[in-house]
Amino acid sequence: MPPRDPTSPAAHPVTQTSRMPTRAQMTRGGDALLSLALLGALVAASLPLLRVLAGGLWVATGLFVVCSILAVGVVLRRLRAPAIVTTIAELVVAVALVTLFFFSGSAVLGIIPTPATFAELPTIAAAASQQIVEGIAPVAVERPLAALVVSAVAALAILLDHTVVTARMPLLATVALVAVWLIPALAVPARTDVAAFVVLAVSALLLIRAETRSRERATLHLAAGSVSDHPEDAGAPTRRSGAAAAVTATVAVAAILAAVVITPELPRPAPRAGVGTGPATTINANLELGDDLRRPVEVEVLSTRTNAPTMPYLRAATLSQFDGDVWEPDRGDTVPLSPEALGPVTAGPDIRVTEYLTTVTIDQLNSPWLPIPGPAVRVDDLAGSWEAMPANRTVVAADAATPGQEYLTTTHVVRPTLEQIQAAGTTTEGLSDALTALPDDMPDVIAETASEITADAANDYDRLAALQRWFRSAAFSYSLDAPVSDGFDGSGVDAIADFLDERAGYCVHFASAFAVMARTLGMPSRIVIGYLPGTLTGASVDDQSVATVSSSQLHAWPEVNFAGIGWVQFEPTNSLGAPQTYTRSTQPVPADGGQDVTEETAPEEAAPLAPEDAPSPTPTASAPAGTAAGESPIAVALPYAGVVVGVIVLLLIPALVGAFRRRLQLAAAGRGDVLAAWRFVRESARDIGEAVPASESPRALGARLAAYAGVPEDRVESLVGAVERASFGRHADRVGRAPGRAAASDARAIRAALLASVSSPRRTTAVLLPRAVFTA
Template sequence: MNRSTRTSLLAAAATTATLLTLRPLVSSGAWFADALLVVVAVTGTGIAVHRLSRRHAPAVAAQALVLGALLVLLYAPGTALLGVVPTGETLRRLAALATDGALAVQRYSVPVSDLRGLQPLMVAGAGLLALAVDVLATRLRHPALAGLPLAATYAVPVALAPGGSGAFAFVLAALCYLLLLRADVSGRERRWVPAAARRAGVNGLGLAAAAVAVAVVVPAAVPDLDEKPLTFDLGQGESITVINPILHLKDSLGARSDATVLLYETTEDAPAPLRIVTADVFDGKTWAPRTGTDIPRIQRVQTGMPTAPGLSDEVRSAAVEETTSVTVRNLQQNYLPLPYPAVRVAIEGDWLYEQDTLNVVGDGETTLGRRYTVAHLRVTPKESTLREAPPAPEGIRDVYTALPETLPASVHEAARTVTEGARDDYERAVQLQRYFRTTGGFTYSTEVADDGGSDAVASFLDSRSGFCVQFASAMAVMARSLGIPARLAIGFLPGERVGDGRWRISAQDAHAWPELYFEGTGWVRFEPTPAARTPNAPPWSLPAVTPGTNGQVPPEAALQPSESPGAAPSAAPSTAAAEEELELGTGERAWSDPVEELPWAWFVIVALLLSSLLLPVLSDTVLRRRRWASVRGADDSAEAAWADLADRTRDLGAAWPDSATPRQAAERLGEFAELQPEESAALTRLRRAVERARFAPGADGGERLARADVDRIVAAVAAQQPRSVQWRARLWPSAGMRALSRTEVPVPWSRRGPDQAPGRGAEPAPRERERVGSSR
C-alpha cells in the first residue's frame, strides 16, 4: 500500500468517526448508512483513479462526479436518465429536498425526527466532508489542514445538542485524526532524530493521545464544570427552554423545570392554552409539522391575519375579541406562542403566518426576549353547531385523516368500540375524550415504558398510562381512523395566575392536545388528558345531553365539579412570581441586559473556527520568530537562514530532501527557478555560510546573514509560480504545522554533538543514500 492509498483510507476513517459525533442531532440513525456509502464511494473513487492516472486532478474530478451521481441515485432516481444523469426535474426535486431540510433546521430543535429533507442534506454534507478531507490530506499533502473541516463538523453538535457529543465519538474521531497526522510524518522523508531525543523517548502521538484522554477525563472528574459548556445563560442561572415541535410518544413534556418561560396579561377570565405550532404528519410514532411550502413574505402578522380555516361568518360574529400581551423570558423558538385564532399581532421583526394553520414563524427571528400583543377571538361553539356541521372539504379530509399503513388494526377497532352508538362526529369526539379522561381507566404518569415503535398508540391503549402527548396522539389517531380530520397542537397550558389578569407559564406547563375539524367552526380543541394534569375540559366538549352508549357514564357523573363549564383554572398565586413586574408593551422588544442576551456560544464557535483557519500562518510566524531569536552568532545565523529558505521554498514547490548537501540543495533550487545574478549571489553566500557553519564551526571570517537575502531568493522563486501557488504559500504555510506534528526535538547545528551531524558518524538511511546518489 503506497502513501497516497494509506492516507486516503485514514482520511475516510477520520471522516466517518467525525460523522458519528452528529448522532445527537437526529433521533434516527437511518441517515448514517447513506452517509457511510457516500464516504466509501468518494474514497474508493479517489484511490482507483489516482492509481490509474498517477495524477491528483482527475481523481478529485472523478470523486465530485461520483458524489453527485450517488446523491441523484439515492434521492431522485426516478427523475434522472439511467438513474444517475440529472435532468431539469432532478434539479427541481433536489432543490425541494434542500428546502425541506433548511426548514427542518430552522424550525425544529434537536433531536430532529423529520428527516425527509434533512437526511439528503446530511448525506450530501458527509460526501463534501469526505471530499474536502481527502483533498487536503491526500492530494495537497496537508493532513493538519484536514482538521479544519473535521473540527467545524464536530462544533455543530457541541453547539446545538443539549449534552454535546458523546465522549466515545469524540475520542474515536480524535484518534483517527492523530493517526492521519502520524502516517503523514512517517510517509515523508524522516528527519534525523537526535540521540538525546531518542533517549528521552519523545513521542508526539503518545503526547497527543494523552491530551485527548485528559480532555475526556478531567471534565467528568471535576464536578464544578458544566456538562454543557456551550449553552446560553440569561444571567440568572436559568437555561433557555426549547419546546420541540416534533413529538415522540416516548418523550415527556411534563418532566421539566419550574423556570419561568413567559408571562402574559389578558382580558380573558379563563384563558385558553397558548399554541406554539400544530403537527399534522403522523408516521406511526411521531407527529411533525408539514414542511416544504414556502411562506410569502407578504404574509406578515403586522398586516393582519386571515380568518381561521373553516370558521364561518356566523360563528365569527358571535366570537368575542380579546387582547393578550406576552413577555417572553427564557423561551427560544422560531414559532410564536399565540392564543388561537389570532387576528393581529403587534411585534417587531419579520414574523410570517402560515395560511392553512395560522402558525406564526420567524424569518430569522426567535422568541427570546420578545414582547408582543395579540388580538384574538374567543370562540365558544354551540353544541348544535358542532352536531350539525357538514362534512369537511375533500382537501381537509385527505390531509388530516391520513394514517400509516403500519397502524395496528386494534387501534381502529378500539375507536369503533368506544364510539359505538354515536350519531355524529361530535358525539364520537366527545366519547373519545370522555373515554380517556374518565371512563377508560387511564392514569396520567410521566413514568412510562419507552416503546417508541410503530405500535406506540396500541401499546398506550393497552397500558392505559401515559402523559399528555400520548393521550393527545391516541385521540387524534382514533379520530382519524373514524374519518374525523384531526391534528396535534403543541404549546402551553394557561399556567398560574399571579395577579389581576396576569399569568405565569413555566416549562412544566408544556402541553399537547388534539384539534378536530368541524366545518363552520374550524379547528376545535379537545382535552383527553385526565384531570390530574388538566382539571378543565373545554365547555363545548361537555354536552348537555349524553346518549347512554357503550363505555359512557350518566350525564350527572360526566360533569364533575372540576370539569364544569364555568370552572376557572387554578388561580393560586405564586408569591415569588407575583412579585415579578409585568410591564407589557405593544410590540417592543424586552431587553433586560443586551450583554447577557448576546449569543456568546456562537461567538466562541466563530472564534475557534477563525483560530483554526489562522493556525498555519500563526504557527509559521511563531516558528520563524523563535528561529531567528535563538541566533547567537554567525553559525546560528547561517542555519536559521538556511532553514527559513528551505521551509518557504518548499511551500512554493521547490523542496529538496533532507539528505541533500547544501551544494546539492542550491543546485536544485537554481534549476527549479531561473535566478537573476543578484539572487544567485545571495544563494551562493548563504550556501557557503551554511557549509562553513557545519564543517568549520567557529572559524574566522563568518558573519551574520541578513534575512533580506532569504526574502530576495524566496521572492524570485515565487515570481515564477502561478498565483494560486503563491497564495497557498501565504495562507497555508506548512512549516509551522510540520513543527507541531514533528516527533523529534530540533537541535541547532552549532550545538549538536559529533555523533549528530551527517559525515560525523551518522550514516544516512538507505532511502536517503539512494536519493543522495540520484541527485548527483
C-alpha cells in the same frame, strides 16, 4: 593497524547517521493511505447531519467534491509540489466544482466564477439561513442550503487535509471532526446515536494510526540498507511497534466501551436559566417533548395578559401527517404576516364568534414558531420579518427572533352551544386526505378500544367527549417516567398500543392516542404543539389578568374538525389543562368581556372546547408538569461540578499517563538501566516538538539538544557517554546503581532545561499531551 575501540562512535557508522525524515518524505511514505483515512473520518463525522438534513443529491455532490479535493492533494504531493501549491490547487478545485454544481449559469465555462456569480452569494446565504431557521428536522435541502453545506464540507476537507497530511497534526483534526459530529446533537436534541459514535471513534483512531504508520515507514525507508552490528536488534522496532499498537488498541476499545456503556447512564446536568440549556427554551415540533419535560429546572419562557375569561392555550405548530411512526409538522404555504394574512374566522349561521385581545411577552424562548392564542385573526407589534401560515393559523419567523418580543393578538373564538356542536358532526370537506390517513399495520387494540369506549354515543361530539372523559378518568395517570422505563417514549402506533396497556404517560401519548383513535372513527384529526395557559400571578395590567408560562408547560393536544365550527380543541391529558363546558341553548350567555362578531361563511377554526360534563375552568390555567421548588442550590450545582471534574480528569489523563511512564523510566535507570534514562530524554525531546528519528545516534541527538538555551552541556555529555558505554562497552551488562542514578539525575536536569527553553504554550502542551502516550 590498531584495533578499533568498540565504544568509539566511529566504530558504528550506522548509529552515527543523523538523517531524519522531512515532511515531504513522510507524506510520500503514506499520503494516499492517510488521505483515505481522512476521507473515512470526514464521512463518519458528517453522517449525523442526515438527522437534521433530508438526504438527496447534495450528499453525492458533497462526497464527490471531497474525494476530488483529497485526490488532487495526493497527486500533487506525489509530484513533490510545495505545500502551499497543494493547498491552493485544492481550493481552486473546490471553487470550480461548487461553481459547476450550483452556479454554472453565471460562470465562464460553467466552472469559473464571474462577478454575477459572486453577486448571487448574499441571496443564496439569506435563503439558506431562512431554510435553517424555518425548517423542521429533517430539513428539505434545496439549492441554497445545498450550496452552503457542500461549500462548508469542501472547506473543511481542505483545512483538514492541510492539518493532517501536510502539518501532521491528526489530533487537532480530530477535535474539528468531533465538533462537526456534535452539530446535529446541538440542533435537534435526541438520544445518542451509539452506532454513529462508534464509527466516528474508530475512524479517528484509524486516522491517527495511519499518520503514525506513515512516519514509521518514512523512518524505516531512510534507514534501509543500514545493517546493525547486533542483528538481534533488527526486530526490536517491530516488536515495540506491535506492543504499542496492542496497548493503543486496548485503550481505544476501553474508551469506546466507556463512552457507549457508562456515559448514557450518568445523570444529566440540571440546566440553569438564561444560559440556553434550560428545558424547552425552544419548541421542538417533532413531538419529542419527553426529554424537555423531564428536566428538573424550570424557566419562565413568556407571560400573557388577556381580557378573555380564562387564560388561553398558546399554539405554535400543527402536525397533520402521520405515517404510523411519527407525526410530521405541517409545511403549508406561507405569506408575509400582515393584518389580513391570517384571514377571518368563519362559522355557520347562528353560531357566536367572540373577539378577545391577548398580549404575549417573550422572555427566554428562542423558536422559529411564534406562540399565539387560537384562533388568531391578526398579530400586531412584532419586530422583524414574520410569515403566516393561514391553513393552520400559525406564525413563523422569516428573519426575526422571538426573545424580547411583545405582541398583541386578536382572536375570534367560535362559541357554539352544546346542541349546535352535537348536531354539526365532523367533516372532511375541503381537507387533505392526510388528516384521516392511518397505517396499514396498526395494532388492532387501538381501533377496538376506540369503538368500545364510544359505543353508547349518538354523535361525533359525544364520541370524542367519551374518549376525553376516559383518558382523564382514574383509569389513566400522568407520568414522565413510566413511558421511558417501558420503552415507548414516542408517538407511533406501537407506542400508542403500549400506552393503552400501561395507561401512564404524558401529553404526547394522550394527544397521539386520542388523534389516532378519532381517525379510526372516521374523523379528521391533528396535533398541536404549544403551551398550556400558564399560571395566574394575581397581578393585572389595564384590567387584564397576567399569567406566566414556564418551560415545563410545553404541551401537545389534539384537534378535530367540525362542520360549521372548524377545528375544535380537546384536552385528553390526564390532570393537565382545564376543558371548558358548553352552554345549552336554553341557558343565558354570561358576559365575559369579549365582543361578539358576525361571520357567516364557510367554517375554518374554533375555540378551545370541551365536553359537557368536564369541570368548569378555574382561575389558574394549569399546574406545571414539574418544578424545582425548594431544590437546594447545591443539588442543582452538583451535576455541573461533576461534569467539570469529569472533563478535567479526561484532559489530565494523558498527562498522568505520561508522568507515570517517566517515573517508571527513572526508576529503571536508578536500578542501573541507563538506556531507560536515554528513552526518558528522547521522549522529552519529542514532547517539545523535536524530531527524534530512530536512526539517529545518541551523540548526534545530544549535540542537537545541547544547542537549546539553558540545557547543561556537561549533563548531556555525561549521559551520552553513559549510554554509549552501556550499549557498546565490554561489560555493558554490569552497569551498577551509581551510574544509573547519575544517568537518571542527568535525564531529569535535561528535561527540565528543555521545557524551560520553549514557549509557555509549547511547554504546556508537552506536559498535558506527551507524544509517547499517543504514538508508538
